[in-house]
Amino acid sequence: xxxxxxxxxxxxxxxxxxVACILEWTRSMSVPDRKRFLGALVECSDDVQRVVVSLLDVxxxxxxxxxxxxxxxxxxxxxxxxxxxxEDGQYGQDLAASEAYAAARSAPLALExxxxxxxxxxFAQRLRELMAAKQISQQELADxxxxxxxxxxxxxxxxxxPQKRTILRLAEALNVHPRELWPDIEVADMLDxxxxxxxxxxxMTAAEATALADxxxxxxxxxxxxxxxxxx
Amino acid sequence: MAHLHQLYAVPFTxxxxxxxxxxxxxxxxxxxxxxxxxxxxxxxDSIKRGTRVWLFETAAKEIVGFGSLGTSRWNWPxxxxxxxxxALIPMVGxxxxxxxxxxxxxxxxxxxxxxxxxxxxxxxxxxxxxKATHEPQWLVLMVHRDNARAIRFYEQCGFELIPGVERRNNxxxxxLWIGDAQTDSTVSAS
Numbered sequence: 215x216x217x218x219x220x221x222x223x224x225x226x227x228x229x230x231x232x233v234a235c236i237l238e239w240t241r242s243m244s245v246p247d248r249k250r251f252l253g254a255l256v257e258c259s260d261d262v263q264r265v266v267v268s269l270l271d272v273x274x275x276x277x278x279x280x281x282x283x284x285x286x287x288x289x290x291x292x293x294x295x296x297x298x299x300x301e302d303g304q305y306g307q308d309l310a311a312s313e314a315y316a317a318a319r320s321a322p323l324a325l326e327x328x329x330x331x332x333x334x335x336x337f338a339q340r341l342r343e344l345m346a347a348k349q350i351s352q353q354e355l356a357d358x359x360x361x362x363x364x365x366x367x368x369x370x371x372x373x374x375x376p377q378k379r380t381i382l383r384l385a386e387a388l389n390v391h392p393r394e395l396w397p398d399i400e401v402a403d404m405l406d407x408x409x410x411x412x413x414x415x416x417x418m419t420a421a422e423a424t425a426l427a428d429x430x431x432x433x434x435x436x437x438x439x440x441x442x443x444x445x446x
Numbered sequence: 447m448a449h450l451h452q453l454y455a456v457p458f459t460x461x462x463x464x465x466x467x468x469x470x471x472x473x474x475x476x477x478x479x480x481x482x483x484x485x486x487x488x489x490x491d492s493i494k495r496g497t498r499v500w501l502f503e504t505a506a507k508e509i510v511g512f513g514s515l516g517t518s519r520w521n522w523p524x525x526x527x528x529x530x531x532x533a534l535i536p537m538v539g540x541x542x543x544x545x546x547x548x549x550x551x552x553x554x555x556x557x558x559x560x561x562x563x564x565x566x567x568x569x570x571x572x573x574x575x576x577k578a579t580h581e582p583q584w585l586v587l588m589v590h591r592d593n594a595r596a597i598r599f600y601e602q603c604g605f606e607l608i609p610g611v612e613r614r615n616n617x618x619x620x621x622l623w624i625g626d627a628q629t630d631s632t633v634s635a636s
Contacts, residue, residue: 264487404479405488407614411588412492412536415529417521421610425621426520426530426584432623436604437557441565442502445454 224415236270254294257379260402262293269293337381337396338372344388344395358387451553453510455562458499460490469509471539476590480539484512492516492536498566502559510555511540513563517570517582531574531581533567533624538587560603568627575625583625588617 236255240248255266272278272286345355352366359380369376376384381399385392393400410416418426425431456462463485471480483489489499497516501509514536519529544555551557567585574581587605589596597607597620605620613619 398478398482400475401479401482403615404476405483405486407617408479408483408536408588409488409491410614411617412495412497412516412518412534414519415521416518418523419611420523422520422608422619423523425608425611426532431606432625433604433606433621434623434626435561435564436602437564438561439565439568440561441569442453442455442500442558442562443448445456445503 223413225413232267239270251294258294261398265293266290333396333398334372337376338370340395341384342370344390348388350388355384355387359383448505449553450505451548451550451555451558452505453502453555453558453562454505455500456503458484458489458493458501458512462501465509470542471511472542472545474593476593476596477539477542480537483537484539489514489537497536500562502555502562509541510544511538511559513538513559515563515566515570531579533570533582533585535563535567535585535587538563556599557603560600564603564622564624567622568624571624571627575627580625583623585622585624586619588613588619591616591618 237252240251243251255263258266269286269290273283273290278286344350345352350358352370353363356363356366360383361380369380376396381396382392385395388395466481466485469481469485471477484499492514493499495516497514499514500512502511502513503509515533516536517531517533519531521527521529538559540556540559547555564585567582571582574583587600589600591597591612597618600620601607603622605622608619608621611619
């Protein structure tokens with residue numbers, strides 16, 4: 215790990231608190247379970263991470279009933295791909311049930327789940343098309359990315375949701391850009407760019423500093439500047 | 447009586463997300479994330495750090511678009527290192543079917559929306575002028591370098607590209623001077 219790897223970013227440092235909470239919470243797990251949980255949480259997509267964090271809010275909410283808490287925890291395990299995919303269909307049903315539960319909890323969460331559903335469908339379809347076009351069997355693809363053939367089958371049947379790491383490996387193995395498999399990898403990058411644009415403590419480049427310090431070039435609005443009537 | 451194409455600003459809240467299913471600002475590489483920003487958790491994160499967000503509706507309560515306005519503290523490069531507050535538009539978008547509407551440029555939705563955001567930014571500038579810092583004096587926004595239509599529109603509004611700057615994912619930054627705002631009714635003719 216290089217020195218520059220650990221950036222002294224105040225926004226990120228402010229989030230240390232919640233990271234510490236998650237670490238503390240997982241202390242009650244067995245060592246292998248804890249490693250598996252934390253590993254999966256780090257590796258999953260930003261979307262899945264957001265869903266997991268919203269569900270952890272449900273888990274720790276004192277108003278949550280024990281039954282709700284259990285279902286929220288099951289949903290987290292599903293989202294992070296921590297439950298075994300042994301019997302055909304069974305996992306898919308559990309996933310569907312827990313997603314329906316998660317969706318019922320909050321509107322934004324429902325949107326996230328719907329969004330992931332649409333992405334997943336596109337993913338399975340594109341993966342199928344690419345494998346057909348390149349005449350690659352499930353076994354060959356599994357060998358190339360170092361997973362089992364049933365795992366590929368499950369992704370194609372949408373039984374298991376792929377993690378970002380898996381998408382990147384698949385893209386490499388199929389020699390395509392990751393966004394051909396998961397269009398929203400690009401959307402996620404764009405949203406990251408927007409978030410970083412808003413961050414405090416950004417240090418301007420020389421070009422930005424020159425432009426903002428240029429007293430001779432104060433470009434004023436050229437359109438009618440007027441607040442719109444507010445409607446509550 | 448209000449003009450047929452008068453837009454209204456509605457302060458955005460989390461509850462509005464339920465009304466925004468299917469809201470899309472277009473399918474170009476630089477548009478797809480705009481609707482997602484508003485429908486997902488990004489808008490809520492932005493509000494938490496002080497951003498104001500409005501939905502813009504017609505008299506018939508159709509959602510035409512949305513806009514946001516916040517501030518950020520940017521540091522001058524070393525050795526100076528002191529910081530300056532700037533106003534910024536994290537995200538603004540118009541539903542795809544309202545692009546270029548209405549034909550009358552006087553009431554064009556895009557201009558009404560940007561006119562509103564600039565007016566609100568000027569209010570921040572006016573409030574700042576009463577303090578010692580006189581900040582913010584600049585309003586900035588970020589746009590994808592290949593989004594020529596948006597860049598042209600922002601230029602028509604008065605924004606200028608900051609040359610030689612490229613932010614993450616091929617984004618360029620544009621600036622507008624808001625430091626001379628005088629009163630609420632200030633109108634600069636085009």
